[in-house]
Amino acid sequence: MKLIKTKDNSFTFFNEEFQEHYHSISGALEEANKKFIEPLELKDGMTILDICFGLGYNTLAAIEKYKNLKIIALENDPKILEELQRIELKGKFEIIKKLTKEKYYKDENYEITLILGDAKETIKQVKDKVDIVFLDPFSPKKNPELWTKEFFSDIYSIMKKESKLATYSCAGQVRRNLKEVGFKIKDGPCVGRRAPSTIAIKK
Numbered sequence: 335m336k337l338i339k340t341k342d343n344s345f346t347f348f349n350e351e352f353q354e355h356y357h358s359i360s361g362a363l364e365e366a367n368k369k370f371i372e373p374l375e376l377k378d379g380m381t382i383l384d385i386c387f388g389l390g391y392n393t394l395a396a397i398e399k400y401k402n403l404k405i406i407a408l409e410n411d412p413k414i415l416e417e418l419q420r421i422e423l424k425g426k427f428e429i430i431k432k433l434t435k436e437k438y439y440k441d442e443n444y445e446i447t448l449i450l451g452d453a454k455e456t457i458k459q460v461k462d463k464v465d466i467v468f469l470d471p472f473s474p475k476k477n478p479e480l481w482t483k484e485f486f487s488d489i490y491s492i493m494k495k496e497s498k499l500a501t502y503s504c505a506g507q508v509r510r511n512l513k514e515v516g517f518k519i520k521d522g523p524c525v526g527r528r529a530p531s532t533i534a535i536k537k
């Protein structure tokens with residue numbers, strides 16, 4: 335897979351099958367922080383569902399700043415978990431590398447479980463109620479099965495009341511599907527493009 339340096343000097347890949355990058359080339363780690371971590375107002379002690387773990391940057395950005403986190407991550411492609419071993423990053427990326435090899439990581443601050451398989455199915459194995467959701471599939475055009483009302487409804491059912499989900503897409507159909515399952519929608523920040531991202535709150 336082709337490794338690409340983004341404008342904040344963090345690396346991403348280009349996926350040939352989906353013909354998309356894993357992150358915005360304006361800055362992969364910046365995207366994790368600005369689109370997911372900051373607008374979701376994480377706190378120590380939260381439980382997080384990271385849908386479409388990929389290179390693990392959203393989980394990484396969370397553990398860099400917060401403690402006592404329980405994270406459940408869903409990903410279906412074992413190749414990307416191997417590829418990310420090629421990346422060198424400062425900070426806690428070693429935790430991500432360990433997690434991707436063993437599918438489970440635990441220390442005094444973090445308990446992280448990585449479930450491999452189609453998120454439409456593996457979400458049914460999540461028994462925790464979560465405070466935060468990172469929803470980061472490829473685009474609705476290329477990865478439509480993870481932007482449906484049915485999938486959003488499964489996510490909604492394991493979120494605590496007033497908990498929040500962030501996603502980079504602001505597509506009309508995505509927001510309509512989120513609203514139809516019960517979410518309240520807000521604009522998230524514009525990062526690397528003019529359109530806002532989306533924050534969805536469980537009412």
Ligand SMILES: C[S@@+](CC[C@H](N)C(=O)[O-])C[C@H]1O[C@@H](n2cnc3c(N)ncnc32)[C@H](O)[C@@H]1O
Nearest residue numbers: 386387388389390391392410411452453470472
């Ligand atoms: C945009 S990338 C995610 C980037 C990632 N959040 C990160 O920080 O590196 C989308 C990811 O969704 C995964 N994916 C696509 N369809 C999936 C499915 N049905 N179930 C689980 N993961 C899926 C892809 O393998 C890819 O790793």
